[in-house]
Amino acid sequence: MTHTPVRRRSTRAPLKAVTATAVSLAVLAGGAYAAGLGPFDRRSDALDPAAAAQARAFLDDWSAGRYDSAAARTTHPARAQDVLRSFTSGLDIEKPRLTTGSVERADDGTVRVPYTAKMPVKGLGTWTYTSRVPLREANGAWKVDWALELVHPHLSDKAKFRLEREDTSPPEVADRNGKSLVGDEYPSLQPLLARMAGADGKPRGAIRLVDRVTGQTSGTEATFGMRPGKESGRATKTTLDAAWQAAADQALAAESGGRNASLVAVRIDNGEILALANSPTTGFNRAASGTYAPGSTWKIVTSSALLLKNAVTPDTVVDCPKYLTVGKEFHNVETSEFHGATFRKDFMESCNTAFISLRGKLGDTETGEVARTYFGVGQEWHVGIPSYDGSVPVPKDETEKAAAMIGQGRIQANPLIMASVTATAASGRFHQPTILPDAEDRTSTTALPQSVVAQLKTMMRDTVTEGTAHVLADLPGDIGAKTGTAEVSEDEPNNGWLVARRGNVAVACVVEQGVTGGGSAGPILHHLLSAVPEDPS
Known part of the structure; x- marks a missing residue:
């Protein structure tokens, strides 16, 4: 500049x-x-x-x-x-x-x-x-x-110039309460500090006009590598919460088993990001920029589309067989089956075949329109750091449409997107996720009807108490969740997903090659929610 x-x-x-x-x-x-x-x-x-x-x-x-x-x-x-x-x-x-x-x-x-x-x-x-x-x-x-x-x-007899270079230490970044986020306690954040401070990782400095006698600065002629309007030495305030961030990093370190994993926690009422963590902590920020098939966590969006048009109710019987062929054979995790199951049971047990059997209830573009209109997925987000904001392409054929019903095919998301989806399902209103308080918001969405929100919340709560997210059942509070298992290829283990909401916080976690969501992402979110029992102020 x-x-x-x-x-x-x-x-x-x-x-x-x-x-x-x-x-x-x-x-x-x-x-x-x-x-x-x-x-x-x-x-x-x-x-x-x-x-x-x-x-x-x-x-x-x-x-x-x-x-x-x-x-x-x-x-x-x-x-x-x-x-x-x-x-x-x-x-x-x-x-x-x-x-x-x-x-x-x-x-x-x-x-x-x-x-x-x-x-x-x-x-x-x-x-x-x-x-x-x-x-x-x-x-x-x-x-x-x-x-x-x-x-x-x-330049004059009274004034000269002085070049000031800021040291190479990380820029000062603080959490929502002013606590510094620079240090070993928050390893996932260290590669992102320059981005959050607006310096883009570049060296910082300024040319000052100073008094020749007193050395006092009387003006700034040029600044380099600093966020416009930000004074050198002042901490950049974020939406993050130091306690949640530290707990997120610790949960990944303790429970990821050395696998690539990431998680995000957001406030439900306004979309502010409370924690964002990656394992390993260096390199690619998969939590916000990763591109993954969301697997069965996407059934939150699919269910919303079905409930919005009254295609089903939680009590509608939707059979759950072991296998269903739509161009190719689809099956449930561990080839489970539930004959005479209700839609609530299908959601709780994450029954792929039941959801795929309902594909004729939705038009080819309908799930993508619901994702964009109600959940903001695929719109342009301005988070405050680089992010990937999701993609829900129109299916090319019936096989791809069947896969899309269960978060496979060409649907792509990441923990930031799925934490936001979970927050929207909990409140009914999409709030663009942000990590900086002054981040721009150009999104435009419609609120979910409260009847749909109530049904989603009940089914997610049942998934914890009776279904595939039982790993969280021993934790206090009204926790709702959804597991996900996403196929990567025939030669690699599945990715494991888990999303959850408690109080005013929604969280999402993915573990690469984690096989199942409950078995891989479950212990990570259990560790996190145990470490931070209270919602941030």
């Missing part, structure tokens, strides 16, 4: 622009310049060709680091050489790129050549500003009329 300072009013006579043609610096043999030679347009400086050539020669010598040659073209060579060298070297400017404009002449004969300076500050970025080179004619020759202001309009 650069800042072009406001020009100070000159006390000299008004200047007249001769032309508006911009030209670039050119180097001639031996460093000498002549009007009309090289790439310069002879007409652009027709009134003062020698003055224009001298200004360009001065700027080119400066940009090339020939400070003695540049200084020799001025009215005060010794002073000029010292200032040019200290300004360029002291601010770690690698090689100035100086582009001249057209000559300006005042009524009193004074000549100036405006220029644009692009100053690449080593390792930080480019500082851009504009200034003018004044020239004076004496004894038939033009000289640069030396003044500090020609180097930069704010």
Whole structure:
């Protein structure tokens, strides 16, 4: 980010622009310049060709680091050489790129050549500003009329510049209550701190205008790698909760068994992310950017679509056979079967064949429309860090439609999406997940009818007390959940999923090659919810 300072009013006579043609610096043999030679347009400086050539020669010598040659073209060579060298070297400017404009002449004969300076500050970025080179004619020759202001309009006998580089330690990031999130206690966050602080992982620094006597800062000329409007040294506040974040990292470390896994916890009432954790803690942020088939956790969305159009009720009998063939053979986990089961029982036991048998109740685009309209899946989210926001493609054929009913096929999600789906099912209202309080929200959704919400909550509670999420049954509170087992390929074990809601918090966890949700993700969420029995304020 650069800042072009406001020009100070000159006390000299008004200047007249001769032309508006911009030209670039050119180097001639031996460093000498002549009007009309090289790439310069002879007409652009027709009134003062020698003055224009001298200004360009001065700027080119400066940009090339020939400070003695540049200084020799001025009215005060010794002073000029010292200032040019200290300004360029002291601010770690690698090689100035100086582009001249057209000559300006005042009524009193004074000549100036405006220029644009692009100053690449080593390792930080480019500082851009504009200034003018004044020239004076004496004894038939033009000289640069030396003044500090020609180097930069704010450089003076009273003010100079100072380059400040921030150290390479992680940017300061705090949780919702102001507690620092920098440290070993929150290993999953350390790769994300720069992103959350708005620095994009780049070095940070600034060029300050300071008083030559007191050293006090009077202004900032340029900032690099810092979030616009954010002052250096101030912590970036997030929506995270330190207790939940620490517990999430500890749960993955203790229960993931060395497998790739991730989890997310969000507030149900507003979508704020309370914890986001990955195992391993370095590298790819699979919790928010991963692309997984959500498996049977997606049955929350499928059930919503069916309930919305009154295609079923929880008490509708939907048989659950071991196998069902729709282009290919589908089966239940461990080939379980429940003859005469109700839809509630099918949900509790995560019966694939029962859900697939209901595919004719929904149009090809209906599940995707429900996912987008009510759950915000597939809309553009602005979380505050990079995220993948889900995809629910229209099925290409009946086999793919059957797979989509159970969260397979080409449906893709991640723990952030499924935590949000769980939160929406619990409250009826989608809230875009955010990790920064000021994150933009461009989503547009419709609230689920409360009758649908009530049915989903009951079925998710029954899944804990009597169904596949029984791993959470011993925990206090009104916990509802849904397990998921997602096929990856014929050669790899299934991914295990579990989503749950308790109080004002919704959580989601995936374990790669975890085989079953209850067996792999279950212990992780049990550990997490045991460690943080209270909802965050």
